[in-house]
Amino acid sequence: MRGRYCLMPFVFKPEMTSPKQQKKLEEATRRREKVFAEHPEVAELDAVIKKKEFTLRGANFHGLDTKERQQLQGEITKLKGKFNKLLSEKGIPEDFKQPRWDCPKCQDRGEVLTSEGYTRCSCHQERDLSLIRRQAGLPPRYAEAKFATANLDLYPAKDSNGKETPRLKAKKAFKAAQEFAHSQLKEGHSQGLLIDGPVGSGKTFLLACITNELLAHGKPVRYISYSDFLFLVRLSFAPDSPYSEYQLIHEIEQAPVLIIDDLGTEQATDFSSSLLYRIIDHRYGRQLPFVISTSCSLNELARRLGFLGEKIMQRIIESCRVCGLKGDIRQKLIAKERGKDG
Ligand SMILES: [Zn+2]
Structure with missing residues (x-):
């Protein structure tokens, strides 16, 4: 039969x-x-x-x-x-009739038959990793940002106002970020992170640490600077644009983990407010995690996110653990880099 x-x-x-x-x-x-x-x-x-x-x-x-x-x-x-x-x-090689495969193991098929059925061949696993690395969109400057090499001693150990010191705050934020990355790798938990802190407090570095940690374990992640993303969406309206608005937004909505850097740098228009609400609401509904960084306070952020600001913030607060950074460590970083060079 x-x-x-x-x-x-x-x-x-x-x-x-x-x-x-x-x-x-x-x-x-x-x-x-x-x-x-x-x-x-x-x-x-x-x-x-x-x-x-x-x-x-x-x-x-x-x-x-x-x-x-x-x-x-x-x-x-x-x-x-x-x-x-x-x-x-x-002087003719014995295998002259055979195809010259790049990967003799799978004969360039990308899959090999194992006891568990067809699985991705190791040659393609490497290629997949380099592809998800490129698709992550992290600026090359941050390619080496890692939790293991983050120097929290750059944050001041004292606070002039007697409040929580920048170093203590940074320790908490880095710990929360590490926990987020590990929970994503383990069970793909949907709770995200909202990190606030002034310009120069190392927010992008922290986001890059999360991105690189996920990438190192083969987990697809998408990093965007929100203003760059809006710029691309606006460019997509040009008739000769290589991307469509739908492609750009769809990719951001569907990313297994979305990292949005620098939200609220510009006052949202009605268009950008609706767009952000659509993305956040889509991810919220599907329990897809996101990590957001902002230089604004939460109230200020709600105002800067335009007419849907309050609704967007509601979704963000419901989906994210809030932590922050403070202090300006840029000068110290520059001095450190100079020290390395000379
Ligand atoms: Zn192969």
């Missing part, structure tokens, strides 16, 4: 050749034909071996008994030895 009377369409994706595989196969065919054209004796011997192999494969059909089969097998082995010797005399 199996197979013969099966009405389901027979789909066997891994056996389908990709355009890249097809190219490699065609290249191998051309190489073989070139060798055969230049060395007819190689082609002749190859044809004799093939004919004998064909007979052996159809041994039952040809009515061969065991002795005849063994005899034929012996002839083939001898001819193959002669064939390889001929190749070596003519």
